Amino acid sequence: MKRFSIVLKYLKDQKGNIFLYVLFNLLSILFSLVSLAMLVPFLQLLFGQEKLVETEPVFNLSADSLMNYLKYYLSKLIADHGQVYALGAICAIIICAIFLKNCFLYLSYRILAPMRNRVMKRLRADLYDKILALPIGYFTEQRKGDITSRMSNDANEIEWSVISAVEGLLKEPITIIVILSTLIFLSPELSLFLLVLLPLTGFIIGRVSRSLKKQSTAAQEEMGVIMSILDETLTGLRVIKAFNAEQLLRLRFFNSNETLNTLRNKMIFRRDLASPLSEFLGVVVLCCVLYFGGRLVFSGNIIQPDAFIAYIVFFTQIINPAKSLSTTFYNVQRGGSAIKRIEEIIQAPVTVTESPN
Numbered sequence: 001m002k003r004f005s006i007v008l009k010y011l012k013d014q015k016g017n018i019f020l021y022v023l024f025n026l027l028s029i030l031f032s033l034v035s036l037a038m039l040v041p042f043l044q045l046l047f048g049q050e051k052l053v054e055t056e057p058v059f060n061l062s063a064d065s066l067m068n069y070l071k072y073y074l075s076k077l078i079a080d081h082g083q084v085y086a087l088g089a090i091c092a093i094i095i096c097a098i099f100l101k102n103c104f105l106y107l108s109y110r111i112l113a114p115m116r117n118r119v120m121k122r123l124r125a126d127l128y129d130k131i132l133a134l135p136i137g138y139f140t141e142q143r144k145g146d147i148t149s150r151m152s153n154d155a156n157e158i159e160w161s162v163i164s165a166v167e168g169l170l171k172e173p174i175t176i177i178v179i180l181s182t183l184i185f186l187s188p189e190l191s192l193f194l195l196v197l198l199p200l201t202g203f204i205i206g207r208v209s210r211s212l213k214k215q216s217t218a219a220q221e222e223m224g225v226i227m228s229i230l231d232e233t234l235t236g237l238r239v240i241k242a243f244n245a246e247q248l249l250r251l252r253f254f255n256s257n258e259t260l261n262t263l264r265n266k267m268i269f270r271r272d273l274a275s276p277l278s279e280f281l282g283v284v285v286l287c288c289v290l291y292f293g294g295r296l297v298f299s300g301n302i303i304q305p306d307a308f309i310a311y312i313v314f315f316t317q318i319i320n321p322a323k324s325l326s327t328t329f330y331n332v333q334r335g336g337s338a339i340k341r342i343e344e345i346i347q348a349p350v351t352v353t354e355s356p357n
Contacts, residue, residue, distance in 0.1 A: 006339055006346070007158070010119040017111050018170070024108035025171050029178045031101035033314070035094045052079060067307055112167060120159050123342070127151060130346050138348060145228030146221075150341050153223050157338035168328030175321040179314055186311045187303045190293050194315075197288060201281040201322075217337035219263040224341075225256045282319040289315060 011018065052075035077086045131147070139147070184191040233240065233249055240249060290312060296303050303311070 006123070006343055007119060010122050011115070014115050014118075017115055021108050021111045021115075022170060022174065024104045024111065025174055026178070028101045028104040028108065029175050031097045031104065032317070033178070033182060035097040035101065054079075067304070067310075108171075116159070116167075120155065123158065124151070124155060126346060127155070127342060130348070133350050134345075134348060135351055137351070143224065143228035143231070145226070145231040146224030147345070148231070149220070149224040149227040150345060154220060154338040154341050157220070157335055158342065168324055169332075172321045172325040172328065176318055176325070179318050179321075182314055183311060186307055186314070187293070187296070190289065190296060190303065190308075190311060193292050194285070194289055197285045198322075201278070201285060204277075204281065217340070219260060219267060220337050220341055222256055222260040222263060226253065226260060229253050229256060278322050278325075279319060282322055286312070286315060286319070 054075065056072055074086060074090075077089060128151075131151075180191070180194075183194065229249065229252055233253075240246060293303065293308050293311065297305055297308050
């Protein structure tokens with residue numbers, strides 16, 4: 001989190017908006033779960049594959065009790081109004097739940113976009129102020145192209161990598177925690193097995209992403225070299241042509257450009273590995289849960305079949321957030337080098353101070 005300090009500094013006065021962003025995402029996740037919960041357990045009742053529950057069960061805080069209680073009310077709805085009416089009522093509830101889910105999701109985006117733009121506005125303003133405050137001697141030791149690259153490319157990297165990562169680190173863990181809590185409520189035994197597998201998959205993804213930061217730092221530095229060569233070329237074009245040095249500058253530029261191309265290809269290959277790798281590991285975990293949970297169903301009263309089906313459906317909703325979270329970790333590694341390069345300017349000491357008068 002130390003590397004995020006430059007971004008978090010600009011978010012200190014945005015606590016109210018951050019709270020609203022988290023709240024809207026939480027409500028969006030809950031309504032998404034409601035829409036799924038309405039489908040899974042009750043289709044057998046609707047289509048006559050299971051007997052209607054005519055006796056009101058005793059309610060207590062457990063998955064089986066909650067499932068039986070909901071089945072009782074659906075059975076009552078079918079008995080009083082018929083299967084078509086009950087099916088229409090469930091469809092209406094699902095439509096309302098999905099509508100509310102997407103409304104809250106849109107509101108979270110409306111909160112996030114101004115925060116993101118405000119951070120970048122203040123970051124660019126502080127960077128420019130520091131450039132004006134630094135003494136001339138600082139710029140004789142630095143290439144102008146490299147400073148330009150930090151102001152443009154590195155700032156853009158922070159906007160699309162680091163701030164997106166902050167968004168993912170707020171949203172995706174909430175989604176995973178809510179779904180995991182639901183899974184633990186449905187079956188603590190099966191969830192204990194799951195909580196052993198998920199950290200293992202996270203460890204594998206983390207090992208793959210570590211080298212991305214080093215490659216990103218090298219790519220940003222190489223981009224600074226290219227911008228410096230371009231600046232030298234435009235500034236000294238008359239001298240270059242006078243001494244027939246075009247080939248020398250062309251060779252320098254093409255070598256740096258080729259190095260940058262190689263580094264960026266390696267970065268993209270490693271970054272693009274995040275999503276398929278996390279999806280594959282998620283499916284492996286799903287199959288393990290399916291096998292282990294199926295044995296619990298066959299063994300007796302540990303978990304009911306309809307609760308197990310609901311468990312599997314809810315678990316599949318973890319895969320996409322897990323993929324997004326793994327991509328977020330890759331972006332954190334990639335954007336960390338951009339933050340470091342901008343911090344070098346913002347934290348540079350001002351060795352020459354103006355007299356007060």
